[in-house]
Amino acid sequence: MGVEKLRRFGNLIATMLMRWRLLLHLAAASVFAQSFAVTPQKISQGEVLRIEGEGAETARMNGRTIRLFPQPGARPLGLMPVPVITKPGVYQLELLDQQETVLQSFSITVLNAHYAKENILMGRSVAALKPSPGEQETVTAFQNEVLPERYWNDHIQLPIPGCVTSPFGVRRFRNGKPTGNFHAGLDQRGAVGTPIQAVAGGVVKIARDFNLHGGTIAIDHGQGLQSIYLHMSKLAAREGDSVKAGDIIGYVGSTGRATGPHLHWAIYVNGVAVNPRQWVNLPPPCGNSRYKGQ
Numbered sequence: 001m002g003v004e005k006l007r008r009f010g011n012l013i014a015t016m017l018m019r020w021r022l023l024l025h026l027a028a029a030s031v032f033a034q035s036f037a038v039t040p041q042k043i044s045q046g047e048v049l050r051i052e053g054e055g056a057e058t059a060r061m062n063g064r065t066i067r068l069f070p071q072p073g074a075r076p077l078g079l080m081p082v083p084v085i086t087k088p089g090v091y092q093l094e095l096l097d098q099q100e101t102v103l104q105s106f107s108i109t110v111l112n113a114h115y116a117k118e119n120i121l122m123g124r125s126v127a128a129l130k131p132s133p134g135e136q137e138t139v140t141a142f143q144n145e146v147l148p149e150r151y152w153n154d155h156i157q158l159p160i161p162g163c164v165t166s167p168f169g170v171r172r173f174r175n176g177k178p179t180g181n182f183h184a185g186l187d188q189r190g191a192v193g194t195p196i197q198a199v200a201g202g203v204v205k206i207a208r209d210f211n212l213h214g215g216t217i218a219i220d221h222g223q224g225l226q227s228i229y230l231h232m233s234k235l236a237a238r239e240g241d242s243v244k245a246g247d248i249i250g251y252v253g254s255t256g257r258a259t260g261p262h263l264h265w266a267i268y269v270n271g272v273a274v275n276p277r278q279w280v281n282l283p284p285p286c287g288n289s290r291y292k293g294q
Ligand SMILES: [Zn+2]
Pocket: 166, 183, 185, 186, 187, 263, 264, 265
């Protein structure tokens, strides 16, 4: 065989292999095409997409990648948070395999949640509080963690029964000035000393008295779900403790940057603060609160 012939033969084999790989790929994609479910496909800012399907390792949307976890007796499940600050519009959600090949993509419409504005009146000494050394870093490190075990069910419980004094998502002004922040949790009314219950099972990752957050408990519920509870008067759990839903983890207080006794608690999904209304039945707004429910 001449050199030229050999080269052509080589090219032919290479082309055939490429086509074969492409065919295999298409076949694999069509097998998986029916097996994924993403709900809901129209979603408000601050809420969570549920992704189920066999064969996908991760899901990606708007620069964020989350993991899908195997479930006993059910398809693998992943939770994609849509941050409050996401611009309304249409985004592509892609499901990827281990080699990061896109198996399927969905068009997701993010709707404006029309979160309200809220002004907080705060005394000078409370407003001037500075974080404890490492306070923000500790909370951020917690948010970036993902425990592979799952300790939660689809419905979680409220930590205290009190009415809502400030809902999730409101854009916060302090003494009339915009803070640039939104309310990343839910405030519920509670007298000092009211027991606070874990919203789901999990592992206590933070049990500390911080300057800004006050008495703080943070729980990892696994597979991307976490909760945090602030301003406690007293902690009732230690770092490393395993807790069940309903276990008492602390007591309502007014510690840290708080203007009165209440419980601020929040849910994080894969590190992002999300609206608790997808997870719990929200209590009614307090009578004298400007918040009229959501
Ligand atoms: Zn709050």
